[in-house]
Amino acid sequence: xxxxxxxxxxxxxxxxxxxxxxxxxxxxxxxxxxxxxxxxxxxxxxxxxxxxxxxxxxxxxxxxxxxxxxxxxxxxxxxxxxxxxxxxxxxxxxxxxxxxx
Numbered sequence: 001x002x003x004x005x006x007x008x009x010x011x012x013x014x015x016x017x018x019x020x021x022x023x024x025x026x027x028x029x030x031x032x033x034x035x036x037x038x039x040x041x042x043x044x045x046x047x048x049x050x051x052x053x054x055x056x057x058x059x060x061x062x063x064x065x066x067x068x069x070x071x072x073x074x075x076x077x078x079x080x081x082x083x084x085x086x087x088x089x090x091x092x093x094x095x096x097x098x099x100x101x
Contacts (some may be wrong), residue, residue, distance in 0.1 A: 007048035015041035
């Protein structure tokens with residue numbers, strides 16, 4: 001039987017990996033993936049609390065909106081990264097921060 005603590009442990013591990021990726025990586029695509037992992041960790045929490053504490057569909061509804069927002073956010077960021085790569089042939093965030101404009 002899977003308990004709430006199991007879900008929260010997986011979510012905490014996923015969130016920690018996402019934070020590690022945000023802190024240590026310099027590539028813009030890896031940063032996007034790290035943010036997506038953190039969003040998915042929050043979604044796991046919503047579903048877990050929905051299943052064990054509030055048996056209504058509120059948590060599932062919030063997760064569906066979160067997934068839709070994450071998909072649109074990823075599409076916009078991917079477009080920005082593609083343009084940055086075309087202009088500068090590099091997606092290193094520390095190099096892109098030095099650009100003035």
